[in-house]
Amino acid sequence: IGLGISLLLLIISSTASFISIKNLIKSADLVVESNTIISDVDNIVSMLKDAETGQRGFLLTGNTVFLDPYERSIKRTDSLFSRVMVATKSNAFEQQKLKELRVIIDKRMDILISTIQTKKSKGIVLENVLLEGKKYMDDARQIIREIRNEEKRSLAEKTKEMNALAGFSPFLIIFAAILSILSTVFFYQKVSSEFNERVSLFQQLQHINEDTAKRIDTIKSIAHQISTGNYKVRLHETSKDGLGSLSGSLNSMAEALQTSFALLEDKDWMQTGVATLNDKMVGDKDIHALAGDVLIAVVEHTKSMVGALYILDEDQHLHLISGYALNVNEAKKKIAKGEGLVGQAFQSEKLILLEKIPNNESTISYATGQTRPSNVVAFPIIRNGLVLGVIELATINAYPQRKIEFMNNISTNVGIAINSAQSRKKLQDFLEETQSQAEELQSQHSELEALNAELEAQTQKIQASE
The missing domain is CATH 3.30.450.40 (GAF domain)
Structure with a gap:
């Protein structure tokens, strides 16, 4: 955008400078044209003077040599008049005066021709004819003077306009240059600021990339420790980004695995203890x-x-x-x-x-x-x-x-x-008591048998004595 605005300002300033210079050149051309018109109308008067000079020489001497300037003046006057008519076509006042001048010149030329013809025919040129020619010449000078004054006035205006344009053009060019410099400085600062921001952003992105790489390495290390059976390890991640969410999921997985394996460990520990105790109680x-x-x-x-x-x-x-x-x-x-x-x-x-x-x-x-x-x-x-x-x-x-x-x-x-041991103890005590009683009964039985044998012996003795 900044480059586009600078380019637009450059185009505008260049266009303004071009138009100003073009107008300046046009004004200069108009000045040259005005000077040419003034010079041409002055030359018309000169040609009329040359024609009169040739006429006078011929009238005085009768020598046709004096008619050469006259003839050249006639041809030259027509050429100059036609050129002035074309050059002043945009000025109505001058066009009107030139038409009047054309009539006067034609009449003056007619008088010159008539006097020369009269001289050639050996006639006498009357004074009133010469005075009439002088009058036309004076009228021609007056009209040419008016045309010259009008052209000078127009030239003064054109010169003033040219000077104004000439004075305005440097200011326009300087203004355009200053504007271009200011816009260049402004957009340079803007581009420089944007560049610095991009550099800062790049550094931030680089820092984030390095931090992300470190966090990924940490997550990989934690995941490896979890895979080797260390379920107590945790990630202390507070960020809310994707890696933070992954860390939270990894912590949740570690907690779930720790809980599951703790339950399994507790169960195994419980079963091992019960089995060991049962082995101790066997027998x-x-x-x-x-x-x-x-x-x-x-x-x-x-x-x-x-x-x-x-x-x-x-x-x-x-x-x-x-x-x-x-x-x-x-x-x-x-x-x-x-x-x-x-x-x-x-x-x-x-x-x-x-x-x-x-x-x-x-x-x-x-x-x-x-x-x-x-x-x-x-x-x-x-x-x-x-x-x-x-x-x-x-x-x-x-x-x-x-x-x-x-x-x-x-x-x-x-x-x-314990109950089984107590029962065995009671049973053992009962068996021991029963055995003791059996032994006592056996002893009593033996004593009874001995007593019975003694009684039988006594009975036999009694029977024998009878």
Whole structure:
């Protein structure tokens, strides 16, 4: 657009300059034409004078040699008159005067011809004829004077117009040049500004391109880490563009994968713990051995630091059957229902979790010292809706939800195993009691047989004595 406007201004200024120069040339031509007209009418007077001079010489001497200027003047006068008529055709006043001059010249020429003919015929040229010729000559001079004055007036106007155009043309050219320079400077600044804006825009685009490349590399790196199993990695992208949306989708995918694999991991961890515990509970173990194996398996799988297993005895109190890293001086051997965390878990038949407990509670002992747990949990051991005992665990770390679910899930399995061990113990005790009673009956039977034999011997003696 700027180039088009500059070109338009250049065309306008060039056209104006061309028109001005053309008018100046035209005015100069008109000035030359006016000078030519004045010169031609002056020459007409000169030709008439030459004709009169030749006439006078011939009249005085009778020598035809003097007629040569006369004859040349006649031919020259006609040529000049025709040229002046053509040159002044645009001026009505001059055309009218030239017509009057034509009549006067013709009459003057007629008188010249008549006087020359009279002289040639040896006649006498009358004075009144000469005076009449003089009168026509004076009239011709007057008309030519008027034509000259008119042409001078026209020449003055044309000269004034030419001077005005001559004075206006430089200003027009200078104005056009200044306008062109100003437009050139203006559009140069505009083009320069647009160029700078384009350079700035290019730099911005280059920066955006580099930033986009870095972001794409980051996304590729995150995607690679996710593909290798690192589902915790995240993209911290705040932009609202396409890459920002892609980053959000990638984060959502990572979160979904993390959740899915966390669930699978929790499930696998749960199944592994249950399977390990079941393996520990297989076999005909007594209650103490079984309790020890169960407690070790639970403590290790939940990464607890201390543990205790209590079983309900016939006296309706909970007795400590097995311990893991217990401080023997602090552990209670016997707990009533509803007493403490263990008694409350037994009575409520629900898992109880204590978090961030004070430091003045129980301690966890190890070879070089002791520490205090910050989280304690107790959950009941249940068989067919009956609570058989309670397991209490403690650690300095928190118990996540999956460990709580694990404890709830194994409660019944441990209850079955404990109940089986108790049943085996009761059966074993019953068998031992039955065997003892059988042995006692056998002894009594032997004693009766001996007594019976003794009685038979005495009877035989009595019969023999009779």
